[in-house]
Amino acid sequence: MATKYININLKVWRQKDAKSKGQMETYKLNQVSTDSSFLEMLDQLNEQLINERKEPVAFDHDCREGICGMCSLYINGRAHGPDTLITTCQLHMRTFKDGETIYIEPWRSKAFPVIKDLVVDRSAFDRIQQAGGFVSVNTSGNTIDANATPINKHDADRSFEAAACIGCGACVASCKNGSAMLFVGAKVSQYALLPQGKIEAHDRVLAMVRQMDEEGFGNCTNTGACEIECPKGISLENIARMNREYLKASFS
């Protein structure tokens, strides 16, 4: 397929720093290849801004192949843009029409404060993970190979699906309540399903949920938006499993 070029209008959230008040700025970008990724389009915008002696737009990115969870962006009212099961770096400009206006905003959550422009501080996720997202391993020289412990295929698969979470925060961004339940549900589930995770199972779910609440995330009302917008297709089943683990731990 021959490469096409489109002209687009961008409305981008610009904010100097965490303390400043931001606003939407409008930019016109011509000759955007439909083969370029969304982030490459932003690179092109920044080149244009630098040539015009203007401040380039700050945005998060790293691996650019959909596995690091670094890119974010609320594009045209949806986390990671209009397509499903992809991150922003996997979103291509062929998704957009010539002359289209594209809104680009940062993740919005009390727990994800804006650092600059489209970059938000997602360290709240790290602190939730640190609160309980680990397992105890015997390191006295008798370490047992993980593969030596038999695990049934069904549980191993569910655990792996939960572990596919890249911690990008799309669940929080798209949830009307700014809730992190899908993230925490996935992190709790990936351990709860495996024998290695049983040792801390009781304390883990209590600690991670406590930390989640302390960070200022909202509460889950089961709208299901997170599951639709998650680039890794993490299922709501994980939230239900976390609720079960939480109930179990609360009553024992």
Next chain:
Amino acid sequence: MALTGLFLCLFLVGHLIGNLQILYADPHQFNTYALFMTSNPAIKALSYLTYLSILFHAFDGALLTYRNVKARPVGYVKNNASANSKISSRNMGILGTVILIFIVTHMMSFWAVMHFDNKMPLEKISVKSQMAPAKDYYLTQSPGEYIPVDQVAADKKEAEASRKAFYIKDRTEFIFTGADVKKADGYKDLFKVTVAFFKDPKYGLVYTILYVISMLVLGFHLYHGFASAFQSLGLNHPKYNAAIKAFGIGFSIVVPFLFAVLPVYIHFFLKTI
């Protein structure tokens, strides 16, 4: 939210079965049921549990909505929420508020009248015979006892002044004027109150329409709420999810629809007795 929500779903089923008896168009049958519902100790205990559930559900829902609004102090300029969630699921707080307002007005119209209003009418029957013209009697809870309406005064003073044989005490008791002894208890005529409410010449149609709208709102609330309650309790399993969802959708359509049938039936189809 989930536990009280599911309990209130059970309440809806019970309340609906009770209300559907209106379709028999038999006042005495309905009033007997109303008496049972307000005097049976087990039902009384259950009703207090229901009041508490409604209060807790409303309070917890308000708190939840408040906290969730606070979790996103700066909103999106452009938000395409309909792409990933249903409108009913995103507006449970608003739907719930409408339902709460409905419950309060609904209880003022019927529950409060039944429990506290001194103007609560007692059930009468008209007896016709070939020998005499029709005469009205009060029905009583004592079998075989009928009290002629023209022999009953509103209170003791009136009874003594007008030399009537009975007066009414504590809203339902028929007392012998001379001896101050209770003869029998009457039946509160809740059927009459209900019919009069929805057949009110001035506001009956408005009440009927508002009732139907409230049931529509209840339907949307249940459409999300029923299945959501199971998920909150951790009851999510690929084997049962489809069944829970399907049952919830059916429940959210059938229950509010049958509730809405009643005022429409009373206003448009019930012949005044």
